[in-house]
Amino acid sequence: MIKLVWLVPLLPLIGFIIIGLFGKKLSKGIVGIIGSGAVLGAFAIALGIFFELKGSVQKEHTIDLFNWISAGKLSIPFSFLIDPLSSLFLLIITGIGFLIHVYSTGYMSHDEGFFRFFAYLNLFIFFMLLLVLGSNYLIMFVGWEGVGLCSYLLIGFWFKNTAYNNAAKKAFIMNRVGDLGFLLGIILIFVTFGSIGYHDVFEQAKNMASGNATLTAIALLLFVGAMGKSAQLPLYTWLPDAMAGPTPVSALIHAATMVTAGIYMIARSNILYTLSPDAMNVVAIIGVCTALFAATIGLAQNDIKKVLAYSTVSQLGYMFLALGVGAYTGAVFHVMTHAFFKALLFLGAGSVIHAMSGEQDIRKMGGLKKYISTTHITFLLGTLAIAGCFPFSGFFSKDEILAHAWEHNKLLWFLGILGAAMTTFYMFRLYFLTFHGKFRGTHEQEHHLHESPKSMTIPLIVLAILSVVGGLIGIPEALHGTHYLEEFLSPVFESSSFRLVHHLSHETEYLLMGMATLVMIVAIYFAHSIYVKKNTVPAAEGEELQPLHKLVYNKYWIDELYESLITKPLNLISEAFYKLVDNQIVDGIVNGVGSLITWLSSVLRLAQTGNIGFYVFVMVISIVLILFTQLF
């Protein structure tokens, strides 16, 4: 199976080509089957690879496909790396990807751009697979840029809406800022190690001293790339706006897969980070700040998708916190569980929006549990999972992260648990406002309420099951379980793990788990008493808010800050350059040269008198000049 790995990205690519070229002529059913089938095929192979890898002793396979670039001393093969980390990501991408494809056949069934949507989705899966499969940084970069492109295309999928187009542009441009860091990091890696293949780089890096300045620089540059793609402070503002895309896109790209590319990259390069403690600290601090910051914004949002978007930013922050404190397995674990429950929540939100005829404002929902019970139950399970309720998946992964944070620095733990409390609160606020109480929408919407078709509910159920039991593959020792994931991933983090020894007594772990659960219960209680018992509904648009509430509701005016600090000055400079440099200087030079040549031409033309006497005269003069200058 491992030999067949090239088929994994190839299948979605073929799907993209077929749908992209002929999709217009095919029926929606066939487009859906091709699109989903391609991903299902990839998933089947990925599953085969996973089990083969699990059974075999050799945990690292490099599959050389062809020689890609060779110029000077730079030689880059196009080859894939199969190891536990990449095979796990293959499963997440193709598995969740397949479910979301199926969901989309229902969700997008009325859209005229149906085939275009599936073409983009398949292309996205292709690039994402390339990103995790490549055996060197350049292939990762190709995938990295490719998913950025697909994200742009899908956010602006309804391109007739200017606001959506702007959101797409924002995502693309902000990602480019991060990409620059990533690219510089790759270049620095090449300069330092003379190669960009993972194997060569990590083997050499292992023998370097901890705290090496170059390593730290590389790690920080790569992290800048991760900040952009994984929406960390200060490059996070594109992700909430990215909710302009169709909901399955939000689920697949902006929650489950693409945004985790940054985590994958750092987990892949773990040795570089382990050897640069300063960079690790930066990652941890940015991570926890993002987790907390986004959680506070999530408290006051009223758009169902925006709440989930900020919760994604916040959860990504936890993953970076994990990476920063050396809990690489924890980060990957959380990527996985988060992929389950966040995809579930987004698809559930999609189902709600579908039922509400496109309404996304939770102030206009309420009491939906009567009408859409499947969606309701699955959504509740997802909410419990993200809140970290025992024994749902989120509990184990979040617990692992917080335990490592405690060990590293108590403050990090405290901030982390504060964020977790807010997460629980805003998620339950969302849940209660949507599904409990009285219906607050229009009469027409109420009349129209209906459960989504099977193609949408079945993925919800599958994801709900995964969200519930997904955590069982990583039960900590303290609970007398086996951490299968840690075992499986251990070869990848081998060189890092003996440098980062963990020792936390079981008693402390129980204490931490108890604290987390207590905090969660308190948060649920508050949410329940405010939004169910008192039936509070968030203030309507335009109502005067408390200063603090207003600050959070307006997302700390960060977008406005960026607008006036960066966008506006850039536009001003651009305009100045356009008016002065381009219009006056550049155009002036160009037009001036043009006029000069035309003038010269009209003068030189006069030399061509047509008079032979003159021609001969010039010849003779020239000959005299030549002889004179050359011989005397």
Place this chain on the structure above:
Amino acid sequence: MKALILLSSLGVIALLAEIFSFKKLLYPIVLLGLITTFVLNMFDWDTNKLYFKMMQFDNYAVAFTAVILVVAFLWFIMAEGFFKEESNLTDHFALVLFALVGAVMMVSYTNMAMLFLGIEILSIPMYILAGSNKTDVSSNEAAFKYLIMGAFATGFLLFGIALVYGATGSFDLSEIAAAVSGGTALSSIFYVGVLLMLVGMAFKVSAAPFHFWAPDVYQGAPTVVTAFMATIVKTAAFAAFLRLFSTTFSGVSETWMQTVWVMAALTLLVGNITAVMQTSTKRMLAYSSVAHAGYMLLALLAANNYSNSAILYYASAYSIGSIATFAIVNIISDAKNSDGVDAFNGLSKTNPMLAIVMTIALLSLAGIPPTAGFFAKYFIFTSAFMAGNIGLVLIAIIASLIGVYYYFRLIIAMYFKESDGQTIAVESNHKIVLVIIAIAIVALGLFPDYIIGLL
């Protein structure tokens, strides 16, 4: 040598056709003869035969002969109308064929006597052909100017040959080269001789400031004759120029390098700049032809191993591009009685095929990838750059930027101006050849190695 004999025989057959009245058959005979000549010429490849210490068919000679024959074949097809008039038909054939004989001699001589003979055998038919449109005053004027100026230049060339002979005691190129590198001081008349020969050759390739004849003659002569002069004559003249100066006189390069440098710069600037203001396409192409001589002078100046193949490639690319443009100008001006840029307005609507071929040819002349013209310039510039002539390369790049302006003026006229709606009838054999030329231009640009690797 086979090419030389066969072409001469074809010329004689053309004369006999008048007497034995098989005039009608002459056109196919000549075309077939050219193909045969081309094939037989290829058998001389790698033989490197020396004939009587007068001519040597080395690969240089064979390759240039081949280029000349291919261009002549294309030219014959495009110039079919030129061979349809009843009177003087056989004369036209014979003159062109003998001119080709002269061209072959010019690319293969090893003796200055043969050089002179070749030049004269080529030039005298051209004087007559330039005036072949006997009722047209400007054609007469062109012939007359060409003859007088040509005779003047030949005088200098002959004087130069005489002086070189006087200094070295030989007409043979290898003996002269031996004398140059012999170490014994040469008489000063030798240097005067070299410079006078340089002047003679510069006139033939229409390098400034000896280019004044070219625009007038090119415009006055019938368009097909102009096409012949701009392609075959120029290719042969450059081959002869390079053969003499890159080997025999390379030992005294300090005598003539500076002059060639100045001539190249002048030719590039004068040719390209003056072309900008021309309203007649024929005259514009005449100046463009002058300008292209400037680019080829760059390779002469470089005079390294690279420059032979660079000139061969440039001459091929330039010649087939020019044949196409002149052929289309001929078709348009015949149909519209005007060779102004306006005559091309809206050609893309009325005759899209002509417009596309013309565009490809013009892009090639302007040096835009992926056409042959781009690599032609690239190779020339590289060879000059490697020889250290960075300043001249800069001038050449500026000159080719100016060139883009006037070539694109025609393209803009064809695509963005309103036409008068008149569709021009094009004979099918012309169409076929034009398409073949267009394909060849692109193919040469995509696979330049096939020519550049020859020498």
